[in-house]
Amino acid sequence: MGFSVSGSAVIVFIGVMVAAGIAVPSMVGSFGSLTGAHGNQVDRGVDALNTGISIETATYDGEPDEFTIDLKNVGSTTLGVEETSVLVDGTIPPSSDVTTDVEGDQTAGLWLPGDTLTVTVERVDTEPDRAKIVAENGIAETASGSEIVIL
Structure with missing residues (x-):
């Protein structure tokens, strides 16, 4: 081989090494992000499997136009009160019309396993046909x- 062929081969080899040096750290970072995202997905799945809510009572009182739902956390996952949503006849009521308490504590932010969450929706003008509670991880229960008991 002449010098030009050997020199060209060295230049190509150095170029491949530089390209690999640039590409490998990016690929390692991408694989790390992918692995982390997969781990988060598994954690969310485990939380969903361990979440259970049960509607104990759903009562509509037409005199003060209040709809009260008592829910029990029957799973093993601690749920956030603020992240729990209520729908009455397919509509999310304004937050100013919704009050919550956990075992009588209106300031509670967490809904622990075994605890009862009471959700009261005010200004419900008509008898509701359906109520749905959705936990932060998408697990839902419907009455x-x-x-629904009408008083």
């Missing part, structure tokens, strides 16, 4: 029809 409808005869499950």
Whole structure:
């Protein structure tokens, strides 16, 4: 081989090494992010499997136009009170019309396993046909029809 062929081969080899030196750290970072995202997805799945809520009572009182729902956390996951949503007949009521308390504590931010969360929705003008509670991780429970007690 002449010098030009050997020199060209060295230049190409150095170029490949520089390109690999640039590409490998990016790929390692991407694989690390992908692994972290997969771990987060697994954690969310485990939380969803360990979440259980049960509607104990759903009562509509037409005199003060209040709809009260008592829920029990029957799973093993601690849930956030603020992250728990209520829908009445498919509509999310204004937050100013919704009050919550956990075991009588209106300032509680966490809903521990075994605790009862009471959600009271004010200004419900008509008898509700359906109520749905959705936990922060998407687990939901619904009361409808005869499950709702009308006072």
